[in-house]
Amino acid sequence: MKKWSVVLILGAAQFVMVLDSTVMNVSISTVVADLDSSVTAMQTAITFYTLTMAATMLLGAKLGDIWGRRRALVIGSIVYAAGSLVTALSPNMLTLFLGWSVVEGLGAVLVIPAIAALLADNYDGPDRVTAFAAIGAVSGAAVAAGPLIGGFMTTYLSWRYVFVAEVVIMAVVVVFAGRIADKAARRRLGIDVPSVLLSASGLVAIVYGMLQSKVWGWIVPLRSPEIGGVEIAPLGISLTAWLIVVGGALLSLFFARQRRLVARGRDPLLHVQLLSIRRLRSGLSVLGGQYAITAGLFFMVPVYLQMTLGFDALETGVRIFPLSVSLILFSVVGTRLSARWSPKRIVRVGQWTLAASSLVLLTAVDPELSSPAFGLGMFCAGAGLGLLASQLGNVNMSSVTEKETSEVGGLQGVFQNLGSSLGTALIGSILIGALATSFASGVAQSSLPAETQAIVAERTEGGVEIVPADSVPEIATEAGLGDAEAAELQTVYVQSQLASLRTALFALILLALASLLLSRGIPDDVPRRSGAAPTQAPSTPRGPDSGPEESTSVER
Template identity: 65%
Template sequence: MSKWWPVVILGCAQFVMVLDSTVMNVSISKVVSDLHTTVAAMQTAITFYTLTMAAVMLLGAKLGDVWGRRRTLVIGAIVYSIGSLMTGLSPNFVTLFLGWSIIEGLGAVLVIPAIAALVADNYSGRQRVTAFAVIGAVSGAAVAAGPLIGGYLTTYLSWRYVFIGETVIMIAVLLFARVIADSSLPARLRIDVWSVLSSAAGLVLIVFGMLQSKTWGWVVPKVPLTIGGVTVAPFGLSPVPFLIAAGIALLWLFLRRQRGLAAVGRPPLLDVTMFSIARLRSGLSVLGAQYAVTAGLFFMVPVYLQMTLGLDALTTGIRVFPLSIALIVFSIVGTVLTRFWSPRRIVRIGQLVLVASILALLPSVSTDLKAVPFGIGMFFAGAALGLLASQLGNVNMSSVSEERSSEVGGLQGVFQNLGSSFGTALIGSILIASLGSSFAGAVSASTLPDSVKSTVLQQTQNGVAIVPTQAVPRIAEQAGLSGAEGDTLRSLYTHAQLGSLQTALFALAVIAALALFFSRSIPSSVLGAAPRSGPEADGASPEPAADKRRR
């Protein structure tokens, strides 16, 4: 049994890493209430948690080579524990944002790459296959259990206990880290600081611009950005397109610098020649889209269930459970199907089912939860995501030689977390912006007195916050409106909220449909089967030819 202690310890760390990405969403309404914050603020926290990981994942993988894998795991666990404890004890949103979105994210970028490397270092042959299967099973269990654990603790105790529990588990990982063997030696690598800064800043600017579009507008300023009493509106436009353009420019400079570093014999932060591999480009693009849809669903569904319908966190977790369990089951089904079908066929079936399942969810979004259609839609969304998850990792890893697999692993981490950030930022912004315009239009067209319309529109001119529909009459009363006017506003707000949710769901379906264009270069031959003739037979990439030239 002693030989399996390393995978037990690493499995505990993996459970926390996956759990943390699913547990916060079902607790949104309670966290908003406890910390006196808003859903928009929580959208920012969720977005920046994954964005932090996306921005510095490549650096985290390099630091594992510089410090050694086990030392990196220990440092990452310490950082993560500090962040979890801060989050669990946070008295306000700022502390939660710093602890969860920033410090925990920085700890995760050290822990996640180290787990895979240390599993490979501690086991070989069939034992290594078993160990990776255990890590995969732990990840699946965390995906399924996350909404239920978060929902139960939030409903009957406090969401804070989730993060206190994570702190305890990571301390246990620290205490038993010595049982994990590490044969790697610290490498003398020179990490290019400008590469780290330009890639991180570029990603942050792009996602932050999307995140703020709900407030500032995409092109025409909705709410002016004011700094030190000075309104910032370049050429009379919203700052959003300028932020996104600046981010794209920084990423372009980052890619140029990587080529320049490689040309003079210095180790780049990222080997950009890998992007010339069609199969890898396709796999990473579909992976990013998959995580964008997943994050968008995990943000929107709790908002609908808690803010519109008034369900508690545990019931929300139960309603999300069909998606979680289907994701696990169909990850296994997809692996079995690889014996008979090509990765491209499985991926495209998954993509089509994902689009259909999201569209099927649209009629379920109403004032009365249609439990059966909603559950079926969630189940098939999870099934589609499971089919995609079963293929994309292998597609990406098989695109390159074994010597470059660690770099591809880092790229996968970037695209996963960037996709999650993009999904939460974009879909959340569409949801909130649509809510504001829908509610304002409904109030203007209503039979409410002109004085009431003027009061409501004046108080919501800077946007409409997502609040529980049950709270609208109380808010109206505090604004000096009558009970009947408050009830009318509640009805208008509820329908505006439902309309904005449907708009955001449709946007998710569009993203899922567009991802079909990215899957063109996924391999079209069954794994292990003799390839057909022609360079396009299996989504061929230039990698084999490049390998031959190097040899």
């Protein structure tokens, strides 16, 4: 048992990293009610949790090289536990945002790269294979159990206890971290602060612009922010478009700076020449698309189940469970298929399965989401994601030499979390924006009196919030509407929520089809095996998707 104590310690940290990314989605309505907040604020918190990691993951990996992986694990665990404690005690959404979205995210960027590196340090040969497989299994178990654990705790106790438990687990990791060997020599590296600022601000600008598109509009301004009563929409173009342009420009400056640093013999934050490797670039792009689709589904479905149908967190977790189970199952299936099929074939099957599952879910949309087709669609979505997860970690790591695997691990973390934040921001904004449009159209076409329509239009001028459908009559009554009018308004609102869900699912289909264009560089040859299992575990959500390859080949 002593031999596997390192796996147990790192597995505990890995379980928390994965759990935290799924537990809040099934608790959205409860957290909104407890903190007297809104679904839009929760969307922002969920988006920034992953965006914080995406924006600082390269820095976290670099600090691990400088401090040592074990020290990075300990410091990151302490920071993460502090954020979890703040989150558990949050009296309002701002405190939750700081504790969960910022502090926990900063702790995670130290913990996640350290887990993979320390596993490689502590195990060799077949034991390394077993260790990475065990961590992959822990990640898969957390994906499957996360919605159920979060649902049970939220329904019968409180969502806050989940974060209290995280504090305890990370404290145990810190106490027993001394048993983990850290064989890698610390490297004397410089950290280029302008590079950190350029990459982080560029990513934040792009994602925040997409997040606010539901309010500001994409190109034509809708409800622009104001300063001193003056709307901010330069040259009559929405601030969303400007933020995306500025973010793209900042990232271009980041890449240019990395090349200059290398030319001058200084340490870059990222060796950008890695992205010239076709198979790596393709693998990372598909990985980002995979996480965007996952995050979009994990946001839109719980929001509808809780806010329209009134499901509690546990019922929501049960409805999501088919996706979690099939993701784990098909991660294993994909690994077995890799002995006979090329990575590209498995990835393409996964991508087409994702697109088909989104279409099945779209056809299964009904007021109760209770048809067998909905369960089938969720299961197929998990199957597609599992097939992708089984291949992408290996594709990325086998694209480089062993010396570069640490940096590629950081890149995987960036693309995973950037995909998640973009998925939540983009799909969530489409969902909320479509609700406003559909509701306004529904009210205009309803039999409500003109004066009632005017009242509703005035009250929703700043947008339509996602609220529990059964609360609409009470809100309408407080606005001075009669009982009959309030009931009709509730009907319009429920139909609008259903229409917005269909719109968001259609956007998911387009996203899944678009990701097909990104997979052209995935290797199309069946890897030759010498009787040994691959050295990476399947890249399950939120985990270290792979470890170093024993032998690698570089295709540029």
